[in-house]
Amino acid sequence: MRPxxxxxxxxxxxxxxxxxxxxxxxxxxxxxxxxxxxxxQNSDITVPVRKADLRADVRAALRHGWGHR
Structure with a gap:
């Protein structure tokens, strides 16, 4: 199902x-x-996530384009 x-x-x-x-x-x-x-692993799994629901450190990392390599 598409968002x-x-x-x-x-x-x-x-x-x-x-x-x-x-x-x-x-x-x-x-x-x-x-x-x-x-x-x-399965691009059919898409999850919209509210930015407000993320932990503050995760929200800040994503805002700066940081992820896990």
């Missing part, structure tokens, strides 16, 4: 490690309040 148009990918930010060995590519969306996390 709503306002949550479509606009720009790549970083790649981060998730739980259980998953990796996610993080993208800026058309809505300034959200990032879109796309699973590297």
């Amino acid at each position: 709503p148009a306002c949550l479509q990918v606009k720009q790549f930010v970083a790649e981060v490690n998730g739980r259980f060995g998953f990796r996610f590519r993080v993208f800026i969306t058309g809505d300034d309040r959200y990032y879109l996390f796309v699973c590297v």
Whole structure:
């Protein structure tokens, strides 16, 4: 299922490690309040995440384009 148009990918930010060995590519969306996390192993898994719901350190890292390599 695709996210709503306002949550479509606009720009790549970083790649981060998730739980259980998953990796996610993080993208800026058309809505300034959200990032879109796309699973590297299965791109059908997309998770819109409110920036306000992220931990402060993660939010700051993504804002600067930092991820896990």
